[in-house]
Amino acid sequence: EVVLTQSPGTLSLSPGERVTLSCRASETISTYLAWYQHRPGQAPRLLIFGASSRASGIPGRFSGSGSGTDFFLTISSLEPDDFAVYYCQQYGNLPRTFGQGTKVDIK
Amino acid sequence: VHLQESGPGLVKASETLSLTCSVSGGFVTSDGYHWSWIRQLPGKGLDWIGHVSYNGATYFNPSLKSRATISVDASNNQFSLTLTSVTAADTAVYFCAGTVTTRWFDPWGQGTQVTVSS
Numbered sequence: 001e002v003v004l005t006q007s008p009g010t011l012s013l014s015p016g017e018r019v020t021l022s023c024r025a026s027e028t029i030s031t032y033l034a035w036y037q038h039r040p041g042q043a044p045r046l047l048i049f050g051a052s053s054r055a056s057g058i059p060g061r062f063s064g065s066g067s068g069t070d071f072f073l074t075i076s077s078l079e080p081d082d083f084a085v086y087y088c089q090q091y092g093n094l095p096r097t098f099g100q101g102t103k104v105d106i107k
Numbered sequence: 108v109h110l111q112e113s114g115p116g117l118v119k120a121s122e123t124l125s126l127t128c129s130v131s132g133g134f135v136t137s138d139g140y141h142w143s144w145i146r147q148l149p150g151k152g153l154d155w156i157g158h159v160s161y162n163g164a165t166y167f168n169p170s171l172k173s174r175a176t177i178s179v180d181a182s183n184n185q186f187s188l189t190l191t192s193v194t195a196a197d198t199a200v201y202f203c204a205g206t207v208t209t210r211w212f213d214p215w216g217q218g219t220q221v222t223v224s225s
Binding site: 030034041043044045046087089091094095097099100 | 152157166169200210215
């Protein structure tokens with residue numbers, strides 16, 4: 001199965017800062033990658049699919065990039081609601097697999 | 108579409124875990140829809156269990172070694188997960204999710220905690 005490795009594990013940042021999260025795949029998956037946001041006690045939310053396409057209703061401050069094995073999620077200016085855990089997920093192969101998550105918390 | 112998981116929070120080791128996901132704002136038999144179960148093991152990331160499609164086809168993560176079943180109950184507009192012979196390693200938060208592709212997951216339920224006791 002495709003192993004996704006996210007880095008860093010945790011980031012401590014302030015509102016207004018720009019952040020870039022990384023997701024590396026153990027084999028090439030073209031652009032078959034999605035990103036999710038998960039706040040405690042809430043349903044995870046799809047942010048990005050196709051590595052760079054924003055899901056419906058997702059603000060423009062979220063952007064995705066990358067292809068092959070290296071992918072990135074950028075939040076251009078952190079807002080209070082953005083402090084959460086972010087997961088990448090690949091759909092290039094079965095079984096579908098997720099990264100272990102990057103936690104973005106408030107400094 | 109809104110999803111809500113339900114089921115027992117505590118299951119004894121070696122027994123069978125059964126969870127249900129109620130679907131509102133749409134129909135579980137809608138053409139092109141696929142329904143998944145995903146779990147979050149303690150301190151770890153997310154683990155895809157498998158899915159059932161609108162036509163009844165299923166696919167499961169081989170890591171579960173055939174212990175999982177996912178089925179659709181059209182009359183109650185819900186779908187279910189059954190996991191047999193549970194152990195402490197199955198303790199997790201279980202999420203249901205839907206998708207119009209088999210690729211990504213949207214929407215998700217809020218998740219339900221299941222603890223396996225010895």
